[in-house]
Amino acid sequence: MNFLPLIEAKREGKTLASEQIQEFIREFAARKIPDYQMAAMLMAIYFRGLDSAETTALTLAMRDSGDVLKFPKDKRPLVDKHSTGGIGDKVSLPLAPLLACLGFRVPMISGRGLGITGGTLDKLDSIPGFKTLLPAEKIVAQVQEIGCVICGQTDRMVPADKKIYALRDASGTVPSIPLITASILSKKLVENLDALVLDVKFGCAAFMQTKADARKLAKAMVMLGNKCGVNTCAILTDMNTPLGRAGGNWLEAKEGVALLDCRTGGTPVLRCDDLRSLVLGCAAHLLVQTRKSKSLATAHKQAEDCLNSGAPRKKWDEMLVAQGTDLKAFNQKLALDSTASVVVELKAEKSGFVSKCDARLIGEVIRDLGGGRLTKESAINYDVGVDQIAKPGERVEKSATLCRIHAADKAQAEAASARLETTFEISAKPPGKPPLVAEVIR
Numbered sequence: 001m002n003f004l005p006l007i008e009a010k011r012e013g014k015t016l017a018s019e020q021i022q023e024f025i026r027e028f029a030a031r032k033i034p035d036y037q038m039a040a041m042l043m044a045i046y047f048r049g050l051d052s053a054e055t056t057a058l059t060l061a062m063r064d065s066g067d068v069l070k071f072p073k074d075k076r077p078l079v080d081k082h083s084t085g086g087i088g089d090k091v092s093l094p095l096a097p098l099l100a101c102l103g104f105r106v107p108m109i110s111g112r113g114l115g116i117t118g119g120t121l122d123k124l125d126s127i128p129g130f131k132t133l134l135p136a137e138k139i140v141a142q143v144q145e146i147g148c149v150i151c152g153q154t155d156r157m158v159p160a161d162k163k164i165y166a167l168r169d170a171s172g173t174v175p176s177i178p179l180i181t182a183s184i185l186s187k188k189l190v191e192n193l194d195a196l197v198l199d200v201k202f203g204c205a206a207f208m209q210t211k212a213d214a215r216k217l218a219k220a221m222v223m224l225g226n227k228c229g230v231n232t233c234a235i236l237t238d239m240n241t242p243l244g245r246a247g248g249n250w251l252e253a254k255e256g257v258a259l260l261d262c263r264t265g266g267t268p269v270l271r272c273d274d275l276r277s278l279v280l281g282c283a284a285h286l287l288v289q290t291r292k293s294k295s296l297a298t299a300h301k302q303a304e305d306c307l308n309s310g311a312p313r314k315k316w317d318e319m320l321v322a323q324g325t326d327l328k329a330f331n332q333k334l335a336l337d338s339t340a341s342v343v344v345e346l347k348a349e350k351s352g353f354v355s356k357c358d359a360r361l362i363g364e365v366i367r368d369l370g371g372g373r374l375t376k377e378s379a380i381n382y383d384v385g386v387d388q389i390a391k392p393g394e395r396v397e398k399s400a401t402l403c404r405i406h407a408a409d410k411a412q413a414e415a416a417s418a419r420l421e422t423t424f425e426i427s428a429k430p431p432g433k434p435p436l437v438a439e440v441i442r
């Protein structure tokens, strides 16, 4: 194929035909187009954009560059959730078994974290024996049998996205709404879903920092998802404060299980109202989208009753065993207060109300403790992180714990503690509390 005229056409702001897009993705995946030419095309797209038909063609061509999951006919709808990533976002862990118990099939194909955002697979890798790399046949079989799986993409799924994402990363073309939309949705479309809920974060620790940008991305993804036959809705959620009270891979896995365990609440240390409400909210949207519930209020109650029944906790164990975990080892690890070498507490210097808890700073500290990756190749320390985070609006007394730092050694714990002092602000009056879910886009 002569790719140059297509690059020139996009450079001049012209519209590409669907067949042209399909062909160049096919040729690129077959290594017949060099990286430097694809990087030039990506830059042209970055500046000129893609219209809805072009974005659809790109998304479908990327989906079809590899294997697509094929499920037998079944009355249980296929559903999933995608989050654009944030600090403390472990929603997927309790959500998958909850959805399975609500009568869905959940082929949740997740990713790893980079920089300050954690990845679901990294959290799962902190669970003894848990396997995240499964062949397509095993993914389908597990979903059919127990209702849910959380695993990584196989090498044969969406290979075009893997290669294009690496080029975008190296060519400054990541922040392009059509490219992000195609990248995220091509991976979700591989799952052959009936319905999808997208959690698009905004705020200081989010990929899209402003609500306006998050809304633009959410609208593009909702439109495309629906056009491709998946009932898609998006929620815009606040990522200025960490979600839940823990950040760091094992601490988050533990908090996800605590949510499944503590049912209607639990001790103050374990209570994570925002996490619980987001898990239930995602489930409720999917119940309505698939017409298993008539209204969001009914759906919310249905999801809450299911969570409170304890069935999703049992389903979680079932999923763990199906994916290689030794439950005894897992429960022993769960019983430990910490698996890190050192734990220190950050104390409040005065009494008052927590008025700020900066998610970006907490994310950076966790990454620098070894809990996140600076590059794709970085090794992770699963045991480090921050927990018992005091959340905005909460009353704290002088010397109360604002958070605990789990570190590999004393020096790192002290350095993290010094940095975290500026994370929290305490005011005399309770602060106004922005809603966690700012908007729903259907």
Ligand code: URA
Pocket (backbone or CB within 6 Å): 165, 174, 179, 180, 181, 183, 184
């Ligand atoms: N996540 C993805 O999978 N792709 C993007 O382009 C951005 C975030």
